[in-house]
Amino acid sequence: MPPAWLALFIALAWVQSSYFGLGLHFGGGWADFVGGLLVGGGIIIVILAAIEFRRYRTTIVPKETPARLIQSSVFKRSRNPIYLADAMILAGLILRWDAVLSLPLVPVFVWLIEKRFILGEEARMRQIFRMEYAKYERKVRRWL
Known part of the structure; x- marks a missing residue:
């Protein structure tokens, strides 16, 4: 699951910051x-996306x-707002630490x-929603 991957990457950044900072800032x-x-x-993007999932x-x-x-x-700005938010959170913590x-x-x-999630999800969406997804894909970028 993507949250587990995010947690792993956050943990790696924290360990690097805490034990292997090498005096770099x-x-x-x-x-x-x-x-x-x-x-x-x-965090705000994740909440907004979750609200949309619930609403739909x-x-x-x-x-x-x-x-x-x-x-x-x-979802008007990114086809993958939660993954974008995960990357933002990771980058933000790296900066803060x-x-x-x-x-x-x-x-x-x-x-x-x-590679592990988005490509498979997009293939499924193309198969299920066909033309509607093709239009959406042309209109909205994968990340931002």
């Missing part, structure tokens, strides 16, 4: 500020077949989520 309060914005923004009465679980195609709220050496975890996390 992002420098100044800007990292705390931007990190806080990323974490807070990510469809599953939020990645491997389950959705009953409806959501195209409103945060001054985990400089953990920055490469963000693109690795994005790549892993795309």
Whole structure:
């Protein structure tokens, strides 16, 4: 499940920050500020997406077949707002913790989520919603 992967990457960043910082820092309060914005923004996006799943009465679980195609709220800007929010939260925590050496975890996390979850979900959506999903896919980007 994606939350388990996010937890693993967060734990890796925390361990790196706590035990292998090597005296590296992002420098100044800007990292705390931007990190806080990323974490807070990510949490808000997750909440907004969850509200849409509930409103449309469809599953939020990645491997389950959705009953409806959501195209409103945060889904107007990203086909995968929860995964985007997960990446934002990870990046934000890395900034807040001054985990400089953990920055490469963000693109690795994005790549892993795309390969393990998004590509399969998109294939399922194409099969279930056909033309409606094709139009949505042309209109809204995968990440942002």
